[in-house]
Amino acid sequence: MNWGSSAEFLAMGGYAFYVWGSYLAALACMTLEPLLLALRRKRALERLQAERTRHETAA
Amino acid sequence: MSNGLINWFRYGSPQSFYPLAGRMVPWFAALAALSGAAGLWIAFFVAPTDAQQGEAYRIIFVHVPASWLSMFLYVIMAGWAGLGLALNTRLSAMMAHAIAPTGAMFAFLSLWSGALWGRPTWGTYWVWDARLTSELVLFFLYLGYMALNAAIDDPRRADRASAVLALVGVVNVPIIYFSVKWWNTLHQGASVSLTRAPSMATTMLTGMLVMAIAFWMYSIAVALARVRSIMLEREAHTDWARELKETA
Numbered sequence: 001m002n003w004g005s006s007a008e009f010l011a012m013g014g015y016a017f018y019v020w021g022s023y024l025a026a027l028a029c030m031t032l033e034p035l036l037l038a039l040r041r042k043r044a045l046e047r048l049q050a051e052r053t054r055h056e057t058a059a
Numbered sequence: 060m061s062n063g064l065i066n067w068f069r070y071g072s073p074q075s076f077y078p079l080a081g082r083m084v085p086w087f088a089a090l091a092a093l094s095g096a097a098g099l100w101i102a103f104f105v106a107p108t109d110a111q112q113g114e115a116y117r118i119i120f121v122h123v124p125a126s127w128l129s130m131f132l133y134v135i136m137a138g139w140a141g142l143g144l145a146l147n148t149r150l151s152a153m154m155a156h157a158i159a160p161t162g163a164m165f166a167f168l169s170l171w172s173g174a175l176w177g178r179p180t181w182g183t184y185w186v187w188d189a190r191l192t193s194e195l196v197l198f199f200l201y202l203g204y205m206a207l208n209a210a211i212d213d214p215r216r217a218d219r220a221s222a223v224l225a226l227v228g229v230v231n232v233p234i235i236y237f238s239v240k241w242w243n244t245l246h247q248g249a250s251v252s253l254t255r256a257p258s259m260a261t262t263m264l265t266g267m268l269v270m271a272i273a274f275w276m277y278s279i280a281v282a283l284a285r286v287r288s289i290m291l292e293r294e295a296h297t298d299w300a301r302e303l304k305e306t307a
Contacts, residue, residue: 002108009103013114018179022118022172026125029164030277037284044291045305051295 071150073290074299080283087283091276098273101266109263118176119263123250124271125168128278129197130232132162136204137229140222150286152218153293155225156208157286161278163201169194181245189238190246193231200228214293 003009012019102120109116136158143151173191174184185191204221211217239248250259250267294300 002104012117013108015113015115015179018115018175019117021175022121025171026121026168029168033161033164033281034284037281037288040288041284041291044288044295048291048295048300048303049306052301055301 071148073150073153073294074297076150077287077290077299077303080287084280084284084287087276087280091273091280094269094276095273098266098270101262101269106262106266107260112180115176115179116263118172119250120266120270122169122172122176123267124274125165125172126194127271128274129162129166129169129194130235131275132158132165132278133197133200133225133232134229136162137225140218140225143218144222144226149293152222153286153289154282155218155222156289157282158278159201159205159208160285161281163198163205165274165278166194166198166201170198186245188244188246189242190235190244193235193238196231197228197235200224200231204228 010016010020098120102117106117106120108114136155139151139155139158142148143155170191173194177186178184204225207221207224208217211220236249238244239246251264291300
């Protein structure tokens, strides 16, 4: 185990800004991308629904 | 037909790949979460403090996997784009489009974490050194690929134009990889090589590899989820799409 306390863990030996800056950026990107994808899927399904209705009224 | 090839071509059409991709997404997402948790555990609690760099070196567990993925994903994207150009299959171009944003995201993370690592170790966030500059070019290639796709209205023409861009840009990947050998750069040499023993502690290497697996699984899950949306957007007018049971 590398850390004596949680404060020591957060301090990262004085490199907190650099270490957490990297990990949080990765976390943010990899959270945001799936959220944006879910939104894109929702929009695509809504458009598909509109296409279905148009098709049914035309038929 | 009993020809073994036919099964593969069956999945080359969007209507048969769409449900298959949908079934695969949760599995790859679960694998990504599991290997990500294991990788983070190793990165922070198993791998020892570096003798020279202290705790700053822990950036390696984000930086190296992100850099690898940014290069791998580009090659795979260009492969799909090239396949689409050669065979004119609908799915190939869609796969290439699905990979691009994730590749760009990893190229960005590579540059970002590299800058945050460069500051405490080299004293600067950025230098115009061969490794850093060629990775920046990779990031711009991804952005250019996506911009070109968005700029051309006819999707089939956009597929072909962007495929040519993707294929031309492949030349940049070996440049990134070998840049630390070919030029005298500030960036350190390869962390992992097939020809010699790794230059770091086994636990550090394991952590890096496990994180790379996590990023791989994430990429596959996200690309498959995205290709499903692309299929719906492009094929909304077709019978198979309209007949799907899925609703928003």
